[in-house]
Amino acid sequence: ETGVTQSPTHLIKTRGQQVTLRCSSQSGHNTVSWYQQALGQGPQFIFQYYREEENGRGNFPPRFSGLQFPNYSSELNVNALELDDSALYLCASSGGLAGVGTGELFFGEGSRLTVL
Amino acid sequence: QKEVEQDPGPLSVPEGAIVSLNCTYSNSAFQYFMWYRQYSRKGPELLMYTYSSGNKEDGRFTAQVDKSSKYISLFIRDSQPSDSATYLCAMKDTNAGKSTFGDGTTLTVKP
Numbered sequence: 001e002t003g004v005t006q007s008p009t010h011l012i013k014t015r016g017q018q019v020t021l022r023c024s025s026q027s028g029h030n031t032v033s034w035y036q037q038a039l040g041q042g043p044q045f046i047f048q049y050y051r052e053e054e055n056g057r058g059n060f061p062p063r064f065s066g067l068q069f070p071n072y073s074s075e076l077n078v079n080a081l082e083l084d085d086s087a088l089y090l091c092a093s094s095g096g097l098a099g100v101g102t103g104e105l106f107f108g109e110g111s112r113l114t115v116l
Numbered sequence: 117q118k119e120v121e122q123d124p125g126p127l128s129v130p131e132g133a134i135v136s137l138n139c140t141y142s143n144s145a146f147q148y149f150m151w152y153r154q155y156s157r158k159g160p161e162l163l164m165y166t167y168s169s170g171n172k173e174d175g176r177f178t179a180q181v182d183k184s185s186k187y188i189s190l191f192i193r194d195s196q197p198s199d200s201a202t203y204l205c206a207m208k209d210t211n212a213g214k215s216t217f218g219d220g221t222t223l224t225v226k227p
Contacts, residue, residue: 004159031213033215035217040220041219042120042204042218042219042220043204043217045214045215045216050213058214104150105160105162105206105215106162107152107160109158109159110158
């Protein structure tokens with residue numbers, strides 16, 4: 001059984017640039033959620049995808065967007081990067097529809113983004 | 117005020133001690149309660165999951181949920197240095213896709 005994998009693990013961007021982060025979900029999982037974790041804080045929900053459709057969004061501006069592909073992998077895109085976007089971006093997969101499920105999330109190791 | 121409040125610590129205990137980690141919450145719609153462990157520079161790992169009120173035990177770990185008080189706890193018995201990590205509580209209601217996390221308690225178990 002393959003776990004959740006994310007790429008890249010680390011990246012540095014400058015303010016105003018765009019970034020794409022990628023996630024492969026755990027085998028058999030069809031729901032992917034993205035979270036932002038700032039230093040010293042808990043993960044904050046960005047959005048969730050189920051069967052290629054967005055299924056809930058947190059309090060993040062539209063410059064945060066995402067995609068889910070037929071194989072359930074996912075991308076997080078952030079446009080017009082700001083200094084406050086520096087954080088660990090976590091992808092989590094779950095089986096079934098997490099919205100009506102238990103909330104058991106299986107996280108990847110994260111992509112650490114630094115915006116200069 | 118945050119929906120989920122967690123004692124930030126840090127918490128330092130000797131090996132073998134019993135550790136108590138706690139969270140309070142304000143949203144009465146939360147039905148699922150989770151504890152995650154996060155090692156430095158790693159993603160969170162699910163430790164325990166509980167539905168509604170009650171206790172759940174798994175080895176050295178016990179999770180308790182008191183919905184009437186909006187209070188959850190994680191107890192670690194016979195703590196080990198390998199338990200040193202940040203512990204995150206998380207909660208979810210039945211109809212929402214998102215889990216709401218506390219900010220974590222950092223635990224150090226000294227040999």
